[in-house]
Amino acid sequence: MKRMVVGAALLAAAPFAAQAQSLQPGGVYVGLEGGLNWIFNSSFNSTATVAPFFTGSFQTNASWNTGYVLGGVVGYDFLGPRIELEGAYRANNGNITFGGTPGSAGIVFQQINVMGNIYYDFMAGNALVPYIGAGAGAAFLNAGALGVSVNSTQFAYQAMVGVGYNLDSTFRINLEGRYMGTTTPNFVHTGTASGFGYSITTSPSNNNISAMLSLHMKFGAAPPPPPPPPPVVTPPSFMVFFDWDRSNLSQQALTTIGQAAAAFKSKGNARITATGHTDTSGPEAYNMALSLRRANAVKDALVRNGVPAQAISVIGMGEKGLLVQTADGVREPQNRRVEIVIQ
Structure with a gap:
C-alpha cells in the first residue's frame, strides 16, 4: 500500500518537476x-x-x-x-x-x-x-x-x-x-x-x-520539449479459433462473435474485416480455401447478430500470417483462427 501511495505522489509531482526544470x-x-x-x-x-x-x-x-x-x-x-x-x-x-x-x-x-x-x-x-x-x-x-x-x-x-x-x-x-x-x-x-x-x-x-x-x-536554454505524440489507437479486435480441418463455430466462438457485433454497434459507423487463417498441415491451396470458409462462417454469424453484410470484408490468408511459427505439416490450434478487426 505504501508503495502505491509513494508512486501516486511521484506521478502527481512529475508535471511540476518538468515545469521547474523548463523554467x-x-x-x-x-x-x-x-x-x-x-x-x-x-x-x-x-x-x-x-x-x-x-x-x-x-x-x-x-x-x-x-x-x-x-x-x-x-x-x-x-x-x-x-x-x-x-x-x-x-x-x-x-x-x-x-x-x-x-x-x-x-x-x-x-x-x-x-x-x-x-x-x-x-x-x-x-x-x-x-x-x-x-x-x-x-x-x-x-x-x-x-x-x-x-x-x-x-x-x-x-x-x-x-x-x-x-x-x-x-x-x-x-x-x-x-x-x-x-x-x-x-x-x-x-x-x-x-x-x-x-x-x-x-x-x-x-x-x-x-x-x-x-x-x-x-543562453543555451533548452527549447521546450515537443508535445507528446498522440496515443496510438489500436482498433478493437477479436479472435475465433477452430478445430482441425473445420469451419463450423463452437459455442465459445459464437460468444466471441456476439461481443464483436456489440462492439461494432457501439462505434456507430465502422467496418469489420474478418481474416481467416489455417495451420501448416495440408496442401496450401486447400488451406487457402479453408481459411475463406472460416472467414465467411464468421461473417454469417456477424450478420445474424445484426451487423450489415456490406460492412464486413472477408479475407483468406491460408497458411500466411501464422500466430505461432511452426514447420510445415504441424497442427497448431493457435493458427486455426479468424481475426475480427473493427475500424
Whole structure:
C-alpha cells in the first residue's frame, strides 16, 4: 500500500518537476540592473595642513540626496548556487558643512564597483525564486566639491536579498535590496595658496543601501520539449479459433462473435474485416480455401447478430500470417483462427 501511495505522489509531482526544470535550465546568463541608491549621512574629521605653519582638524558633515545605480552582470547558474561578475555605477548629490563654519557646499559622489558575487536561489526552477547573496571586489571612488575632484580606490563588499520571477526558460526579472560598503577612503587634495602649499585630507565612511530591479537573459536554454505524440489507437479486435480441418463455430466462438457485433454497434459507423487463417498441415491451396470458409462462417454469424453484410470484408490468408511459427505439416490450434478487426 505504501508503495502505491509513494508512486501516486511521484506521478502527481512529475508535471511540476518538468515545469521547474523548463523554467530554470541553468547555464550562462547576462543581465542589466538599475535602481535607487541611498548613502548614509555621516560626520567625519578632516585635516588641513599649511606647511610649515599650521595643521588642524575640523568636523565635516555630509548629507546625501537619493541617487541612482546602473550596472550589468554576467553569471553562471548552477540551479541553486549562482556566481556573477558585476560592474555597477552609483552617483549621489549632497551637501557638506565644515565644523562651525556657516553655510554649506554641494558635493557629487560617484562610485564604480567591480564585484564578484555568489548567490543562492531557494526553490530554484520555480516561477518565484527567493534568493540571498554576497559579494566583494573593488570600488573606484570620486568626490567633487568646491571645484575640487579627488579619487580613491577601496575594497568593497556587499550583501543582497531578493526575489526572482522566471518569465520562461530564457528571461528572469529580480527585485533586490542591497547593502554595499567600502573600507574608509582617504581623499587628499593638495594645492598652493599665496605661495604656500597646503593639503586637505578627508576620511568619510561609505555605506550604501540600494533598491534594484534587474533582467536576466539565459543562453543555451533548452527549447521546450515537443508535445507528446498522440496515443496510438489500436482498433478493437477479436479472435475465433477452430478445430482441425473445420469451419463450423463452437459455442465459445459464437460468444466471441456476439461481443464483436456489440462492439461494432457501439462505434456507430465502422467496418469489420474478418481474416481467416489455417495451420501448416495440408496442401496450401486447400488451406487457402479453408481459411475463406472460416472467414465467411464468421461473417454469417456477424450478420445474424445484426451487423450489415456490406460492412464486413472477408479475407483468406491460408497458411500466411501464422500466430505461432511452426514447420510445415504441424497442427497448431493457435493458427486455426479468424481475426475480427473493427475500424
